[in-house]
Amino acid sequence: MKHGKCPKCGSKQIMTDVEVRDDGRSSSHPLKVLVHEPEPPSHGRIWIQGSSAGELSACICAKCGYTELYTNNLSELYTSYTKR
Ligand SMILES: [Zn+2]
Numbered sequence: 001m002k003h004g005k006c007p008k009c010g011s012k013q014i015m016t017d018v019e020v021r022d023d024g025r026s027s028s029h030p031l032k033v034l035v036h037e038p039e040p041p042s043h044g045r046i047w048i049q050g051s052s053a054g055e056l057s058a059c060i061c062a063k064c065g066y067t068e069l070y071t072n073n074l075s076e077l078y079t080s081y082t083k084r
Contacts (some may be wrong), residue, residue, distance in 0.1 A: 001013075001059050001061070001066075001068050002016055002068075002070070003016060006061035006063065006064060006066055007066070008052050008061065008064055008066040009061060009063050009064040009066070011061055011062065011063035011064065013048065013061065013062035013063050014060070014061055014062065014084075015059070015060045015061050015062055016057060016059050017059075018057060018058040018059070018060055018081050019057060019058075019067065020055075020056040020057060021056050024076045028058070029074050030055045031055070031056045032053045032054060032055050032056065033049055033053065033056065033071055033077070034052075034053050035051060035052050035053075035077050035080040035084075036049055036050075036051045036080070036084075037049060037050035037051060037052075037080050037084070038084055039057060039084045050079060050080065050083075052073065052076040052079065052080040053073065053077075054071040054072050054073040054076075054077050055071070055072050056070065056071055057069070057070050057072070057074070058070075059073050063068075066074075
């Protein structure tokens with residue numbers, strides 16, 4: 001769908017890279033996926049859990065509303081994911 005055609009209705013009226021936001025109480029933020037890395041077997045007294053985040057963007061058919069979501073920052077996300 002990213003490259004031009006809706007898989008549901010066949011329309012070529014596609015909106016790409018549309019921001020997806022979470023509407024919070026005081027502000028809104030881009031919606032993200034988050035992959036946490038596991039705690040290593042040994043570490044110092046202070047340890048900060050590793051993680052990677054990717055922002056979501058939408059691809060929307062202007063005819064029927066069918067929507068696909070895409071995530072960016074894929075290589076960092078996958079690196080964190082494979083540590084689990
Ligand atoms: Zn459509």
